[in-house]
Amino acid sequence: MSRTSKRNRRRSKPKDENRKKKSQADSVEVALAAPEPVLYERETPFADVEDFDAGVADERQVRLLMKDWRKGRATRTVWDMITDGYVMIFSLVVIVAMIVSGIMSVQKSAAGCSTSGCLTARGLLPWLVLSALTVAGISVSRIFGPVIASAAEGFWLLDAPIRRSRLLSGRLWAVVIGGVVIGVVLGGGITMMTGLSWATITIWAAAIGLAVAAVVALAAIEQAAERTKVLAVVQPVIGLVATLVLITMVAVAADWIELPIDPAHTEKTGVFILAIAAVLAIVFSIIARRSLHNVRRARLVSGGDLLSGMQxxxxxxxxxxxxxxxVNRRWLTKGQVHPVKGRSSGRAALVWREVERVMRNPRGVLVLLVSAVVPYALLSLGLGNLTPAVSALVLMVVMVPFFDSLRVLSRTRGLARAFPMSTSELNGALTTVPALLALIWAIAASPAFVLIGPDPVTPQGLFDGLMKGFITAIAGYIAAIRWVSAKSADYSSPMVATGFGAMPPGLMFNLVRGFDVIALITLPVLVGWSPWISIAIALVSYLVLRAGGINTQELMEQNEEAQRKLAAARDGGSPGGPREKITYTRGVGARR
Amino acid sequence: MAKRETVLKVTDLTKKYGDHVIVDRFNLTVSSGEAVALTGRNGSGKSTVLRCIIGADRPSEGRVEAFGRKVMETDAGFRRDVATVVDDLDFFPDLSVVEHLDLLARAHGLADPDSLVDEVLDEVQLVPQSAQLPGTLSSGQRRRLALATALVRPRKLLVMDEPEQRLDVEGVAWLGARLKHEMNKGLAIVMASHEPTLVNALGARIVRLGSAAEVSESQVEPEYEL
Structure with missing residues (x-):
């Protein structure tokens, strides 16, 4: 029945269209004459869905069918892509080799640490990495889902009478395994810097990977259950553990407390953590797999939408x-706030509003204060000269949320035009509150450079240490401004020919924005030059960024306008409006 | 009647994208208390002219002066005197509707921002949404918020791109009456519009932009007809 009716439908299509056209023409005439109902006639019977066998869909077959279609539409093979992108692959290999080489050299230098503070810091670092990465894993999982589906899949597949859990199981395993891989790579990479034995590093890397996978699977269980209660408790608890570990590292490094940790003990605890993480990862993954059928379509698709936007x-x-x-997604979820009345007027009103925003989202301040411990931790690990650059990098990351207003005014100019002040004044107002926060960070972090250093502390050592702390804070602060206010790649300009193919100007600079400023400002400290050179570079960088960057076109126009006004004044006329009579008072030279 | 001063002067404005000429030698002079409506088909260059007037786009050739000074979007004086309602308006994701308006009114140094903000919120019918964040507003509500941002601040020149967009019939009538009231106090208006009701309510001078965008003030039509 089904085959016959399909053929009939195909054959009857042109006839139907002709008849439809005819009937439309008739209906116009009829409408003009008299409104009579037009009966629809059909040679073949309508197709009824009941006539078609409604079997049970096999989810695996559906997945394979989709895969087949996608493969069939691919125009390039993997080898084609590798051949085309050989320059990129070569560059990536070089970069990865540089990172590995850097880690190895740091590991070598760290392996030489023999003081009790240094050894304790080495023993505590894996704990810090473990807790920090699991917190990050929970955050990312909560933002995306962690199990996601695209809008098309949500419409075409998830509405069908199929077992959702079977369709989505691949996604779950992908994110769980992804969690393991990311955890192992990042955890292993950072733990390598401690100079511990390879066996200990391997154990801790595996433990961290499995721990991340466990929290991702836990987030998937929560996603299916439409709740966040468990994660809302687990995340701050692990965050607190991370903070306590960090503070302990500092306390040991500053000789406030003694906590001898035997490297053998670090290996044993690693095995213990690995076992727990493995059990949790397996149990949570099984529960998550079983509860996949209950995940609402909206929860799956919203994560997919977010991911496609980010892609x-x-x-x-x-x-x-x-x-x-x-950020938009987070505030959209919140929906509304308790409005707070502003204060003062002019630029001060903007500054006050920034204070209100900080109070509205105080978690950022807490993170900033915790990050002040980073220089202590790095110095206690014996990273020495690298400490300002790495600490500034961390500060940049934690300072970015305080520049959300600057970000909005930088990305589109519409709102900036509504404020009665120049770009420089506007940016100055919006960067005031973050500057105060950076100052607080500097005050909290600077003693690290004095306390964890050569004994006894000389006046010159005190000055150098404090300067290093302030330069680090300034570098992080200015790098954050640079990061939020950098212009996107300009796709309207002509493309630039590169080894990677045609690229819009500025695309590659997006990769290094923020980092470039940190490198510029901290380089003199790294090579032992006067700290005043760093201060001078920072000042110039800040002034340029405050003015909204260097706009050569605008500068040229301003110059032309000034030249035009000057020429007009020389000719005795004013550039706009009626001629102005200028009289000079003899001997005084004042203009009236 | 007070002497009308020239607020905006556009001289031989030309805008090209590559070889494609969007606007060719466009001239316009607008005085205080006057409204000018740019009309024309889609793609005739109305929005491009407006973007050049507010400094968002740079003219390929020609000159745009506001209050006797060359238009510079980043200039504090220009920002103080010129209010704009064009499509590139963005909002702070974490500030509510009323906080946006409060911030703008205070930034402009208004003496009693609270009562003005309340009044404008009521006018644009956003009182129930005053605590909402911009991301949660409908497109029509966002449009009304954009109009409100231009109303809670002092301005001498108002530039709008199709302000009637997403407004219902009553909304268009309100906007016409509101702007007419401000014109009587000296506000100059330049807008692109497809809405005859609004254009006629303001008694706006109509400048029709052709497909080749060759326009001058001589092409002004006495009355806007559909």
Whole structure:
């Protein structure tokens, strides 16, 4: 029945269209004459869905069918892509080799540490990495889902009478295994810097990977249950553990407390953590797999929408846009706030509003204060000269949320135009509160450079240490401004020919924005030059960024306008409006 | 009647994208208390002219002066005197509707921002949404918030791109009456519009932009007809 009716439908299509056209023409005439109902006639019977066998859909077959279609539409093979992107692959290999080489050299130098403070810091670092990465894993999982589906899949597949859990199981395993891989790579990479034995590093890397996988699976259980209660408790608890570990590292490094940790003990605890993490990862994954059928379509698709938006930003290497998407999503979920009346007027009103925003989202201040411990931790690990650059990098990351207003005014100019002040004044007002926060950070972090150093502390050592702390804070602060206010790649300009193919100007700079400022400002400290050179570089960088960057076109126009006014004044006329009579008082030279 | 001063002067404005000429030698002079409506088909260059007037786009050739000074979007004086309602308006994701308006009114140094903000919120019918964040507003509500941002601040020149967009019939009538009231006090208005009701309510001078965008003030039509 089904085959016959399909053929009939195909054959009858043109006839139907002709008849439809005819009937439309008739209906116009009829409408003009008299409104009579037009009966629809059909040679073949309508197709009834009941006539078709409604069997049970096999989810595996559906997945394979989709895979087959996608493969069939691919125009390039993997080998084609590798051949085309050989320059990129070569560059990536070089970069990875540089990172590994850097880690190895740090590991070598760390392996030489023999003081009790240094050894304790080495023993505590894996704990810090473990807790920090699991907190990050929970955050990312909560933002995306962690199990996601695209809008198309949500419409075409998830509405069908199929077992959702079987369709989505691949996604769950992908995110769980992804969690393991990311945890192992990052955890292993950072733990390698401690100079511990390879066996200990391997054990801790595996433990961290499995711990991340466990929290991702836990987030999937929560996603299916439409709740966040468990994660809302687990996340701050692990965050607190991370903070306590960090503070302990500092206390030991500053000789406030003694906590001898035997390297053998670190290996044993690693095995213990590995076992617990493995059990949790397996148990949570099984529960998550079983509860997949209950995940609502909206919860799956919203994560997919977010990811597709971020993928678009990722292809443009626009990390600022990626963050914008996440921030907008967070506030959209919140929906409304308790409005707070502003204070003062002019630029001060903007500053006050920034204070209100900080109070509205105080978690950022807490993170900033905790991050002040980073220089202590790095110095206690014996990272020495690298401490200002790495600490500034951490500060940049934690300071970015305080520049959300600057980000909005930088990305589109519409709102900036509504404020009665120049770009420089506007940016100055919006960067005031973060500057105060950076100052607080500097006050909290600077003693690290004095306390954890050569004994006894000389006046010159005190001055150098404090300067290093302030330069670090300034570098992080200015790098954050640079990161949020950098322009996106300009796709309207002509493309630039590169080894990677045609690229819009500025695309590659997106990768290094923020980092470039940190490198510039901390380089003199690294090579032992006067700290005043760093201060001078920071001042110039800040002034340029405050003015909204260097706009050569605008500068040229301003110059032309000034030249025009000057020429007009020389000719005795004013550039706009009626001629102004200028009289000079003899001997005084004042203009009236 | 007070002497009308020239607020905006556009001289031989040309805008090209590559070889494609969007606007060709466009001239316009607007005085205080006057409204000018740019009309024309889609793609005739109305929005491009407006973007050049507010400094969002740079003219390929020609000159745009506001209050006797060359238009510079980043200039504090220009920002103080010129209010804009065009499509590039963005909002702070974490500030509510009323907080946006409060911030703008205070930034402009208004003496009693609270009562003005309340009044404008009521006018644009956003009182129930005053605590909402911009991301949660509908497109029509966002449009009304954009109009409100131009109303809670002092301005001498108001530039709008199709302000009637997403407003219902009553909304268009309100906007016409509101702007007419401000014109009587000296506000100059330049807008692109497809809405005859609004254009006629303001008694706006109509400048029709052709497909080739060759326009001058001589092409002004006495009355806007559909």
């Amino acid at each position: 678009g930003a990722m292809f443009a290497l626009d990390f600022g846009l990626m963050r914008d998407i996440v």
